Amino acid sequence: MSKQRESDRARRFFQRAQAALGAEAYRQTLQRVERTNPADFLKDPLRWALEWHQDIEVARKKSRRLGQSYYRLERAIWLDETINHDSSFGQPTTKAELWNELYEAGGSNQRLKPGTVTIPTKNESPWADYTGDKSLSEATTAVHFKAERRVRKAEREALRKQELTLESLDELDDLLDSIGTNLAGEAQSIVEDGGRDVIGEGVDNDPGALAYMRVTDGNACYFCVMLASRGAVYRSKSTAGHSQIRKFHPNCGCSAVPIFSRKYDYPQETKDAVALWKEHWNGSMKDWRKAIEALNMKNR
Ligand SMILES: [Zn+2]
Structure with missing residues (x-):
């Protein structure tokens, strides 16, 4: 197989697996918002954000690992040499093993036979240790602007009208739907950024890129x-x-x-x-x- 074809194949796998992680985060968030009472966004928005963030982090770390595996494989395809990350420090590997690492990270059961051509591995990782600080700040900001503030505004309106009508209940449902799709879109993006960020970081810090x-x-x-x-x-x-x-x-x-x-x-x-x-x-x-x-x- 030509390098280009193998590389295209790896990219398409990466793209599909990323989309699946993003879609899962989207769905989970919709469900979480459905279980939420609008008043919860006012009572303790930070707690809501923290719980939501825990869900997001699981998928985001999967995406990050997926991105690292993809990066390692692409590098091996083009340069016949790859770089480390935490799971395989200093160990020589094979192309098939890198493919299997990518399959595993993308949640696929497909596996190749290990193969015999060894791909040397460099010791320096281009990736800093992971912290959830960035995603937590994105999650709390999203909850503040896309949920808490909007519910507070609706509450003010309701107080002004001084009575709860069927119409205002409908409006509240619509508001919650809209908050759901908004936060779900944020979750999709925070999760897939896990895999996208490591590509940028890799290119920045890897002399081979x-x-x-x-x-x-x-x-x-x-x-x-x-x-x-x-x-x-x-x-x-x-x-x-x-x-x-x-x-x-x-x-x-x-x-x-x-x-x-x-x-x-x-x-x-x-x-x-x-x-x-x-x-x-x-x-x-x-x-x-x-x-x-x-x-x-x-x-x-
Ligand atoms: Zn786009």
Whole structure:
């Protein structure tokens, strides 16, 4: 199998497994909000956020491990050498073992025979030890702005009207539904960021990596298509100006992909994004947005 084909296969597995983790977090959050009484968001929002965050962390760590396994395999495919992370410090491995590590991280039962060609492993890990600080701060912020404040506002309205009507009860149901989808989108994004963040961190700290790119799922919003159309952002050009390329919005299906070789051929989604940019960008973000949204409507 060519390097490119094997790499495409690894990427697609990573993307599918990431989407599954995100979808699971989305579903779990909807259920959690359904069990919630709107007043709970006012009584103790921090406690709500902490419990929610515990759920999210389980999936986020899975996503992180998935991203690390994917990174290790991609590196081995292109450079015939890989790097460590906590689970396999200093141990030589094989390509098949790296594939199996990826399958396992992605929750698949598929396994390859271990194989005999040894892939050397470097000792330095590009990844800092994990802390849940970032995701906790994202979770508490989301609960504050997307739940607590909105319920408080509804409560003020109800007090002003001074009576509870069937209509206001309906409104409360609608509000809870809306809070549910909002927080579910946040959960999806916090979880999938687990796997996306380690790709960025890997590219930053691994001398073997060349570039980072954002790949859409083929059905992205105008903003993501724009970022994806930039293709590989090479490290030598400094990543500072490209920080946006590493930010993902709620419900975003985009992936982070590391590049280790100049021979790398862009995924179809990236080629499509580049072609769209060439065809539709005329200097106006408004026009660009309209063009991409019209295409997305047509493809639905
Ligand atoms: Zn996106």
